[in-house]
Amino acid sequence: MIHVTELLKRLVIGRAKRSEELHETLLPKRLALPIFASDPLSSVAYATQEILLVLTLGGLAYLHFTPWIAAAVVFLMTVVVLSYRQVVHAYPSGGGSYEVASTNLGPAAGLVVAASLLVDYVMTVAVSVASGVDNIISAVPDLDSHRVGIALGFVALLTAANLRGIRESGRAFAAPTYLFIAGVLIMVGTGLFRYLVGDAPVAESAAYDIEPEPGDADLAGLALMMLVLRAFSSGCTALTGVEAISNGVPAFRKPKSKNAASTMAAMGLIAIAMFSGVTTLAVVAKVHIVEDPCHLVGLADCGDHTQRTVIAQLAAAVLGGDSSVGFYYIQAATALVLILAANTAYNGFPLLGSILAEHRYLPRQLHNRGDRLAFSNGILALAIVAGALLWAYKANVTDLIHLYILGVFTSFTLSQSGMVRHWNRALRATPDPAARRRYHVARVVNATGAVITGLVLVIVLATKFVQGAWLAVLAAVLLWLMMRGIRRHYDATAAELAVTDPRDELAPPSRVLAIVLVSTVHKPTLRALAYARALRPDRLEALTVAVEREEAAELEQRWAQLDVDVPLKVLDSPYREITRPVVEYVRSIRRTSPRDVISVYIPEYVVGRWWENLLHNQSALWLKSRLLFTPGVMVTSVPWQLSSSIRADRPAPRAPGSVRRGEPPSPAASHHRPGTR
Template identity: 55%
Template sequence: MGITEGLKRALVGRKLRSTQLGETLLPKRIALPVFASDPLSSVAYSPDEIFLTLSVAGVGAYTYSWKIGLFIAFVMLAVVASYRQNVQAYQSGGGDYEVATVNLGASAGLGVASALWVDYVLTVAVSISSAAQYLGSAVSVFQGHEVAVAVTGVVLLTAINLRGAKESGTAFAIPTYVFIVSMLAMVAWGFLREFVGGGLPDAETAEFTILPEDPFMSGLGGLAFAFLLLRAFASGCATLTGVEAIANGVPAFRPPKGKNAATTLLILGAVATTLAFSIVVLANITNVRIAEDPAEQLLRPDGSPVGHDFHQDPIVGQLARVIFDHFPPGFLIVTVATGLILLLAANTAFNGFPVLGSILARDRYMPRQLDTRGDRLAFSNGIALLAFFAIALIIAFDAQVTRLIQLYIVGVFVSFTLSQAGMVRHWTRLLKDTTDRSVRIRYNRSRAINGFGFMVTGVVLVVVLITKFTHGAWIAILAMVIVFLLMKAIRGHYDRVSLELEIHDSDVTLPSRVHAIVLVSKLHKPTMRALAYARVSRPNTIEALTVEFDPAETEAMMQRWDELAIPVPLKVINSPYRELVRPVLRYVKELRKASPRDVITVYIPEYVVGRWWEQLLHNQTALRLKGRLLFMPGVMVTSVPYQLDSAGKAKERLSKERPAAGDVRRGFQGD
């Protein structure tokens, strides 16, 4: 095993056979952290976005936060109920893409796919950036280095996911469950202290006031404030991101797949809704203050701004500090668990994005390489592609969640809305062919659920588009359009290639003749091997071809050719400008014109070397020739290898038995 292979095995793990795919399927307890970590983690930043948006109008606008949270909880329950129908009706892993394609047509399916692709990339960027911010608030040494921390997090997640879904799920299960338990404990203890223990103390930011922006200086009300409430609602809907990933990941569940996926969705909806709404309520109870521009908007009791030295902690961090003010380990556990879940939340995208990419590749809308499983039966190319785009976004937006989240949500609700419309049509089509009364009742109930989901998500989509378009959502929409057109172009290319490769009557007939050309640079062993191989192939005609640079050298070669009595005619073409590739191409092209029905086979002698630096000293001309000849119709190119001594030694080194790791420790030693 070479160094490169050893590093790969250490990073990825041992190879798995294709027959071991069933061993990678997930039970519900592992599927929950794998597919639900994104919506679960969003409760750590979606309440912040509600308060940050409302802070534009000052502290008075905070009174609307719990009402917005209530509406978001309502939307979450509607979406979860709708998707429970999806995962049981469509279990192939296509999710929203499959639902929209089958029921609404290919263009609708591509619209969903483009929205999901953009959303998955944003999921990784937003989650990892938020985790970097939480880490910065907990450990001061990381403050100001959020971009480096976020990029490192993406690289770490990529490495873990390359080891396969089951191993990544096992690795993420403990932090996810620690987050769920610690957050539920914080919320329960907070309410217990408030309603039974005499009340919670105020947050450390409660003494601050918030300076409203100009349109709200005179108070709340009017069209501008109504628009602000809609913006806050749209930003808070980040809680719903990741729900669709379970629909895309149904094949990864253990049987019965649909039932297990639906149960996981129900658990996810209940926990995420409870936590998100509770955090909003507790933030109001403890008078948390948080602003988009804390340095200028947050004012001390004396009316002076807090300044740029002030570090604004997220809401969950402030709540944990207040609720566990007599139990410091509780604050530490919640903060660390929140940072970890935000880091691991991107794992939802790392499981959904590659699966969707493989399905699109199978349908010829994406490069076929995305449908290739790696050594650990994961879609490695899709994982690497997702990591690349996420890192690019993190660097471009400086790992700032508030800037990134403006691009978020749009793709989610595009896929939600089209998927629910497709499901309504799915149940309607089934009802036309069903006469059994009990089955019709079940189908009608499912159609009603999906119809309700369509109306709710459609309204939210309109709100999101109106309120977030000018705040950055146009970038996400533009990206979706580009991905949509790119997928159309890829499908067009594959269709054209398939059409060109169809067998016609003329493809069955044999060529008139085969004319062989052996390229000769000098008379040596590689040339003799190429001549022998060309002769044994029995072409109709054969000739050797050399390009003359120096007449004296050419004369000497021809004399040696005659001395060896080589039974192949040697053709010499002149090159007054000392070119090699162009004269050969011109000669081959003239032969093709003279006999278009003939096939020309060009034999090129090549050195095989064993060291990387030797490759730089040989074969450059052969590579250029091959690259040009491959584009000529009716021309076949054959490389005839000749192994130098270094290649033989390299082969011997590779064939030697090497001690495996731990052999010496176990007492097994070579001779």
């Protein structure tokens, strides 16, 4: 079983890598772009759609706000990209927004950023995969009933790919990302060219009027402003994942900061071009998309109709219909890149989790690298939580999107505010006029970013809170409290374990009392006795528990017959317990002689098959767990390797006269006492 598991592991994630090979995993810019920027690039596929979905709540009358909302999103993206380029140069060690906020605003603010980003990374996986599945269903509507299963399958594939290492996942995901970029730009260019020459493409939904939601047909004043702000906050999903590059600077090749900044600039330019083009084309083609297809006036069988996404409608209108090669190319590339957009989170979440674990805010296991030098525990944790969300929300993008982007703008606002403080300190410490001019410009950029993203954060909270964003806020608050609690535990543990006087800690005990637990007289028991005697304790005794009086009497008789020169003490157990009598006996000795050290030796079987563990050592495990909480008591396991365990590690032909596999050394007392279960 062990060999089969190891074989499957190697097939999935590949051979283990040595720590010295870490430099081989560093990324060139051509691979870093699809790894760290696939999320903001892929958001083009649904950001425009989210704007239209909100505006069409009031019917067709409000679609003329679409270009203005898109322009505001583009301006915001430009400011954020410029701001994070400065974060990359100022804090090249990774950590991004978390490090900036912690350094300049304090640990509490840093934890707010960290909690927000961790929640947002989980949402990135859930929303990206669900949106990718949506596009697959747009091309093959019959798959709609299998939506959740398909989504969970993609999460499993992404997890396996990332467990193989960051460079390997980048190679696998680079081609779909670049194919998507090329496909969208070709579609946008073709559509706009047709519009300029008088042959504007027309979307399949353009012929349908839209029935507004009750009360939303004639909005004005504050109500209209709230609708526009809600559409703007939905369109801001285009900014998700922008900060991932600043978190992953250590993964770049040298010069790290320069390469990361160049990658961020390229990501910003491509994302802005694609988002602007898709939005313009959607307006030109008159795409009408609603949450409920029955609001499309004139649509027959609306209850059974699955409305195509904006990208799908544009591809059909521009590239020759829904049976053309171009349509299927765009749908396949979009579905792939949306699913692979989750890879941004698969790199950001483990990296941030590793930094937080190093700072003792998360379990230390998240800082450990796996066989392929990836932070495997963080990857698995992300997959489990994101998979649970997809299952709970039935992989529905519209439901999941309300939980999204809140964390992004929390981290944007705090990190840019922290950068303003960073430049203030730099200005106080720098007399050079040229440097001061650069710092002044940088401070203006970050201050602008802080103000704008702060306003967007307020808008997102106001428009999405009651629609489900409160769950994301609650999750971030609980995560913040949990991280504070973990740090308090680690700090308290470190303080308790700190050495103040080495001479006092090195003072030997008055005496050492060795106790060997006995269930029956067999080879494991005698080995434990021999080992305990070899350590020369001041006193050595054997201890057994009389669960069954007849068995205890037989054990005493056998002990006397073998003339074992170690006294055997028998503890009575009227309630057929093993653990309680042993623990109480050991504690009674400690109360009598508190300066003595008691060393308890427990014979245990070592088995070679997983199912054999269910048949042995269960009493021993429970007893050890109880004894470990007793001060002044040392617990030592004395292993006895059964033949199956030897064969599991070193296959060899069975020697004549050897013990049969799985055969216990003695049937006596095999149901109750430690060392035999």
